[in-house]
Amino acid sequence: MVVFMVAEVVGGYLASSIALMTDATHMLTDLIANAIGLFAIWVASKSGGSTLSFGYHRMEILGALTSVMLIWGLTIGLVYEAVQKVIAPEPVDGAIMTIVAIVGLGANVVMTQILKVHNHGLGGDCGHCHGHEDAHHSQPAHNTHAHYEHNAQDHAQTLGCGPCAHHDHHHHHHHQHEHEHHHAIDVHAHDAEEPPAPLPYECSRTKAKQSADVPAEEGSMNLRAAYLHALGDLLQSVGVVTAGTCIWINPDWLIADPICTFIFSFFVLWSTVSILRDAVSILMEGTPRNVDLEHLQDDLTLIPGVVELHDLHVWSLSVGKPVLSVHIVAEQEDMARRIRITKTATRICQDHFKILHTTIQIDFSRNQKDCTTVAHRKCNGYSRSRSN
Known part of the structure; x- marks a missing residue:
């Protein structure tokens, strides 16, 4: 995944494509979010003590909240760059943009399937019940x-x-x-x-x-967040391939590059609202x-x-x-x-x-x-x- 991310950064720079850079940035945030999530889940599994009698369960919520805030910050920055592209268009190499985006699309398909299996495995119903009443x-x-x-x-x-x-x-x-x-x-x-x-x-x-x-x-909020991030990257890769193909066919369609960033930045923000809402509700001790x-x-x-x-x-x-x-x-x-x-x-x-x-x-x-x-x-x- 790191190799594909670096390839997209280099390809985005060479093609002068903000959409490709957006896709690479989202891959980076996925890696960071997964690292935060795994650390939070590990900490949450530890027993509490005299200072934290309920244990470290809330660590998972803090991890998910940090991940979402990171995604939002980077997405807002990319939207700003896309606006600059609309104001002052720059030539985009549609061929490089399309080829690199196709490679990134394949990587995102694999990542989405992996996270889908783990997300459903942790959050799904096991068919019977566990719990000992003490x-x-x-x-x-x-x-x-x-x-x-x-x-x-x-x-x-x-x-x-x-x-x-x-x-x-x-x-x-x-x-x-x-x-x-x-x-x-x-x-x-x-x-x-x-x-x-x-x-x-x-x-x-x-x-x-x-x-x-x-x-x-039920389930892990961090895994849910990671799965939504990967799904967003997958859809964005499809959009980047489409935009790159359009520019490859007609170099005058430069507007397709920032439009792709606008559309999928909105999708990323929208898809993480539910995670943010649930995290805030738990931290506020809502019902x-x-x-x-x-x-x-x-x-x-x-x-x-x-x-x-x-x-x-x-x-x-x-x-x-x-x-x-x-x-x-x-x-x-x-x-x-x-x-x-x-x-x-x-x-x-x-x-x-x-x-x-x-x-x-x-x-x-x-x-x-x-x-x-x-x-x-x-x-x-x-x-x-x-x-x-």
């Missing part, structure tokens, strides 16, 4: 809140699988203050074995199904597009024993890695009921909305004032009361 229940000493955190380990980072699914392996330890590697439970009641409540009819049959049918935001927050609120509110919920937040660590935290107000304060609510809420989040990392806190009606701090009000989290 539960953590804790009961504070003052008995005014019940806190439940669930972190389903996502084993879908291996090639060919998305983060969808579970092998329903529940490990429950009911000894006081008993801790093991990834599983911990602190329960001060012997009736906590009560099974989770059946899912509400509307949740398990209608509304939640609609959210589950929405395609998950993932595949999660219907209204339906999620309705389903959690329908759980038997739930009075209302508040401070509902859903965001993404990275593409396909949604996280949830919520306060659920229960009408009764017994341990069995709160455990039952948390288990049911977790099932709803995991089975119907594919949110595998959940933190659920159980509050009670008489203690709601404890959740009216400035921090809660500033976050402006979603709230919903159960309608009678």
Whole structure:
């Protein structure tokens, strides 16, 4: 690929073709973007520590954002040069332009096919689900809140699988203050074995199904960006071959050279807008597009024993890695009921909305004032009361 890029730079200089230089520049940005993407994916695979408790998942987003910004900067520069070509046309060697563009077209076809295979392999559905449910229940000493955190380990980072699914392996330890590697439970009641409540009819049959049918935001954003870059280069090579052929046939059609740059520069900018939008949304901790927050609120509110919920937040660590935290107000304060609510809420989040990392806190009606701090009000989290 480097050889073809150098050949296009030399050919563009000899032919005095801005379109050929544009194609070479996009090849260069592809190489840089791929290097950034591979580095970001490598860093994102590392475990977090005390200073980065969520790990390095966001590194992939930063890498994709850097790649897009690089593409935009170079594209704007090429558009400026194309404008200068329109204002003051220069002779273009159509023969050299066409021959070099055909060679570049072949290289782009190969690169596009390679990235297409890897992009679909990482982001596609693996046909079955992976995920181990590891539960953590804790009961504070003052008995005014019940806190439940669930972190389903996502084993879908291996090639060919998305983060969808579970092998329903529940490990429950009911000894006081008993801790093991990834599983911990602190329960001060012997009736906590009560099974989770059946899912509400509307949740398990209608509304939640609609959210589950929405395609998950899976796959690597860097691979997606690299594939779009390569696809843009491929189309641009076709355009350069066409423009070069036109100039070769009629040397007076010099305008075809900058026009080719204008058209495909616009395509490159347009094709990267979605990546930029997704990256900014994740960095701003926006709600993932595949999660219907209204339906999620309705389903959690329908759980038997739930009075209302508040401070509902859903965001993404990275593409396909949604996280949830919520306060659920229960009408009764017994341990069995709160455990039952948390288990049911977790099932709803995991089975119907594919949110595998959940933190659920159980509050009670008489203690709601404890959740009216400035921090809660500033976050402006979603709230919903159960309608009678």
